[in-house]
Amino acid sequence: MKNGLLKGCLWSLTALAACACIATVPSAHARDLTIVGWGGTTQAAHKVAYFDPFVKETGIKIVEDSWSGEMAKIRGMVETGDITWDVVQVEAPEMYQGCEEGLFEQLDWSKITDKKNLVDGAAADCGAGILIWSTVFSYDADVIKNGPKTWAEFWDVKKWPGKRGMRRGAKMTLEIALLADGVPRKDVYKVLATKKGVDRAFKKLDELKPYIVWWKAGAEPQQRLAAGDVVMSMAYNAWVTRINKEEKRNFAIIWDGNLYSMDFWTIVKGSPNVDKALKFIAFSMRPDRQAVFFNKIAYGWTAKGTGKYIDKNMLPLLPTAEGHLDNALLTNVEFWLDNGESLEQRFQAWVAK
Amino acid sequence: MALQDVADKSLHDKLRRAERRKKIEAVSLIGPLLLLMVIFYFIPIGMMLYRSIDNSQMREILPETAKALAHWNGQGLPDESAYAAVVADMKVAYPARTLAGAGRRLNFDKVGFYSLLLKTGRKLKKIGGPPYKEKLIEIDSKWGDPKYWTVMKRGLKNITLIYLLRAVDLRYDDTNSIVGVPEEQAIYKSIIQRTVYISLSVTILCLLIGYPLAYFMATSSASVRNLLMIGLLLVFWTSLLVRTLSWILVLQDKGVVNSFLLSLGIISHPLPLVFNRIGVYVAMTHVLLPFMVLPLYSVMAGIPSYYVRAARSLGATPIAAFFKVYTPMTLPGIGAGCLMVFIQALGYYITPALVGGPKDQMVSYFVAFFVNERVNWSMASALGVVLLLMTGSFYLIFGKRVNITNMKLG
């Protein structure tokens, strides 16, 4: 017993010393180019299409990291000057807002590409559009033979009884409610800018509320559809396609009234690797590189001319394929920057009641 | 007589010395931890919580406006000097990209300020020379609305209470008096109540389930006990995320429980067991149960069985012996267990976020929401302050009741 205790004491002292040693090893702060994406399959495709070939072509080393969009982290970096990320994938509203608030570097487009080579909206002050994603709705076509075709029919719980999956957040949900209520696409944001229009959207949502199951992560709708928790769901198009392909499912994608938006590469303000970062961004704006990515994942390309490299089976599944954008509504970033705070707050209060 | 005095004095001295030595010992034992905590926790947390009232950055962004509005009596519209000050500040702040930050803070108090400031900032290049009053009102009529100026003046003080007020569903109205927020935005009071309610329920569930388990472990043979302990630790060492996920798999509509009940024909439709309050109770109790069982067990293991046997042999019924003799001895364990479970439950958000519905989210969820999604750290800190006051007061009341730290010597 005595021995055991002494041993224990010695062990803990040794462990303490070991910890002290490990802990004081200085971390390498001269950094390689650090690129941060959403992780998962998108980032795996980034790696194949952009990261690895870039390293091969330029010899510039890349460190990968992933995040879940916590803008707090980037704001913290800029506030404290301890910049640990260089290129970060962000969504459109965060890009615009971060740009206005000085969280991202202004891009020097002369070092990237001619803006004319990119689709509309991809060349922004602080961001280079890397992919276009659509929010559609989906159901299991093996279960529902003659499914709904519009958002208005999505609301029809008599004809298609069962729960509906929707993304938990005011953005897109309110637009969809108005579309379902018969507001034409071009007027959605006009209507939503008025108090009456917002009330109208919430009233429409009230109708469906008892049937709504809310989701947050992009993979959830497919899981819920497969598990039978919902019969139809708002979903991101690329996820539906991926599941259909990998799991041999038959989930329908309804493009009518789809909402689309863009993800951007941005450079964190104060990054020590701006030049390398710009080189990387320029590299990823090349159609031949994008083709690799969009043959893997069903998002829409941003470099004009990528379409001709896309496999003909894959092509109709992409948001930028012919016809899909004609029926689509572009998420209005400026509207959400101005009204996001109050609408999100009202949405949170509404959903929690 | 004299000898007695001397003896008394030396005894007194000795006692005092012993007392002092004890104190030094205690300080040197607590000291290292306290030092670590002060430097690496209390200072950062203090700085963070101060953000809930700190508004000093506004004066850095709009210094001239602050000066000009200091003289304004708040009646009607301010004079030309205030408009000139706004233009002067914006000419600096817009290119420096600090204006948006100011806009966001003012927008929290009054919706519309963000777009007002940025719109004005964008058009500043073409504004020309003074006087500015008419020109600003022409850019946006809000500049001619005294309500916005009231908010501006309030928003340029070094300390602000709007975030703390909002955390309890209050706000300033246009005349600077404190009123409740409109009903469709009132949310936090009910969330605070809900947080306490869920945490208390989970604590009680943990105690009801954990006490018998701990008792059984403490009173059974070594091999049974170790088997149970291994089971408990296996659960405990499985990642929280995985445990929460596994409850979804068990409780969902096509989950194990529903499939089982459906196949037996007990139910004809799947029961809603997850993404609602039931799911939250089941999963949170499961996640927090080890925090109840282990302290209970460690206290129970130290209670010799002869106490209860003595009570029995003196004629107590088994129930009386258990509740009058055994249970009181386990109070320190109950106290430690309940405290750990309750306080942790108050701060939980990953589990309810995954297995609960929107009506089951607690204060921490909204803290995370404001930290990560809205990047409004002032509001996050304000909610943090509220949560901290809640847990702190519960701890002080509850901790005293069960005598958890009031340890006496000897």
Added chain:
Amino acid sequence: MALPAHATTGERIWYYTFRVLVAVVFIYLIFPILTIIPLSFNSGEFLHYPLQGVSLRWYHDVIASGQWAVAVKNSLIVGVCSMVLATVLGTTAAVGLNRVNFPGKQLLVAFLISPMMIPLVISALALYLFFAKIGLNDTYLGIILAHTILGMPFVLITVSATLQGFDYTLVNAGASLGAAPLPVFFRIVMPLILPGIVSGAMFAFATSLDEVVVVLFIAGPAHRTLPLQMFSGIREHLSPTILAVATMLIVFAGLLMLTLEFLRKRNEKLNAPANIAA
């Protein structure tokens, strides 16, 4: 707890009811963990029964990526170091607090266990901003310090609880017999409060092993821990690889504990005659 021969019918009924009750509680504890193990062998990626087929697909993914091995290493380094630090600091503080009484002691304790009470996101952001100023983000030291602080309250509480019933005449006896304070602590106090220390240390280790909110902020790409690795990509995709990793961890922990239990039993047997002789 064996049933005595002279037990009444009531006692018998209670005896068996109680056993059934405990069994139900135990099933509640262990059942969800058991459900994930078969799912990790699912050939499809949907997380529900029945299995679409059996395969080792997700285990291949885990082993092929290599990131998981790094994450395990990081988690072990951080977990062990923060556990040791938290246990040493927490135990000494608990003993010190137990020895003296002063006004405001409860408040001090409240402060010391506050890492448990403050929502993790607040702690995470506070530490992140503070560590950025002193260069501790993206370092092992930063994560270890943070986890030490988060794990320490558990040690403090469990050790305090066991100390509460502690009989100080033993220490005084030891001291009066001329023993120095340190040996008194290690030979008299420590064995008696060991259960508290051990369970506190376990809590501290488990806290570190499970903590994701703080590491999300302060860990860099080279210091990703297991839970962080599990969380990465979850925004997009709940992959069954997580279940494969969890299953491996469960099996590993189970084997470890069974081995320890086996060693303990053997040790008991070996030592038994010696103890009697002594």
